[in-house]
Amino acid sequence: MNNLLKVSSKASLKTILFLSLLSSYIPFQINSAKASLEFQWDTNSGYRQLKWHQANSRKYAKNKIFFIYRPSDRKTGLLSINIKLPEKFKSTLKTKNISLCRVNIGGFNSKTKCLENISSDIEINRETKKVEIYPISPLPKSKDSYAVVFKVTNPRRPGLYQFHTFGKSSGPIPVGSYIGSWTVNIDQ
Numbered sequence: 001m002n003n004l005l006k007v008s009s010k011a012s013l014k015t016i017l018f019l020s021l022l023s024s025y026i027p028f029q030i031n032s033a034k035a036s037l038e039f040q041w042d043t044n045s046g047y048r049q050l051k052w053h054q055a056n057s058r059k060y061a062k063n064k065i066f067f068i069y070r071p072s073d074r075k076t077g078l079l080s081i082n083i084k085l086p087e088k089f090k091s092t093l094k095t096k097n098i099s100l101c102r103v104n105i106g107g108f109n110s111k112t113k114c115l116e117n118i119s120s121d122i123e124i125n126r127e128t129k130k131v132e133i134y135p136i137s138p139l140p141k142s143k144d145s146y147a148v149v150f151k152v153t154n155p156r157r158p159g160l161y162q163f164h165t166f167g168k169s170s171g172p173i174p175v176g177s178y179i180g181s182w183t184v185n186i187d188q
Contacts, residue, residue: 046178047180048073048179049180049181050070050179050181051068051070051105052065052067052182052184053105053112054184058154058187059154059155060156062151062152062154063150064149066147066149067083067148067182068103068105068146069146069147069179071142073180074141075169076170076171077169077170078135079134079170079174080167081133081139081166081179082131082133082167084129084130084165085163086129086161087129089161089163091152091154091155097150097151097152098122099149100117100120100133100135101146101147101149103145103146104145105145112147114147118135118139118146119136121136122134133148155186158186158188159185161185161186162181162183162184164178165180165182
């Protein structure tokens with residue numbers, strides 16, 4: 001009887017230890033990772049991927065999209081910025097919900113946020129699907145990052161939406177050129 005008690009207590013002790021170790025490996029709260037993987041069908045050497053951040057990627061959700069211009073993206077200062085909207089990006093876009101700012105790019109310890117708003121004139125051309133931004137003073141070629149911020153309601157259709165940006169350089173002869181593209185993902 002005494003041996004049966006010892007065997008029974010060892011088995012129950014092993015079972016308790018095994019279950020406690022097993023339960024520590026089972027995730028009780030599953031957080032989705034926001035990884036960015038981009039596929040390019042036409043591998044054009046002129047394509048340039050720019051950094052972007054969005055607050056919410058679900059369809060029909062209120063969203064804040066930061067289209068970021070890092071110092072390495074700007075060869076010169078910028079007199080104007082043009083953003084070509086995707087044809088299928090059906091969202092209510094108003095000039096009062098678009099802003100230009102000096103931005104802090106978030107990471108592990110901080111959020112992406114505007115540090116200082118830059119006064120600018122903003123125009124939306126619905127026929128050509130372009131947003132044109134004219135800062136009051138040109139954006140300098142400095143070590144600061146800048147962003148165009150859209151406060152929008154996400155489109156009804158999920159998918160990948162590619163935005164292209166062009167800029168007019170500040171200099172003796174202003175020249176318009178391609179700066180890069182952002183591929184924004186809208187989930188189900």
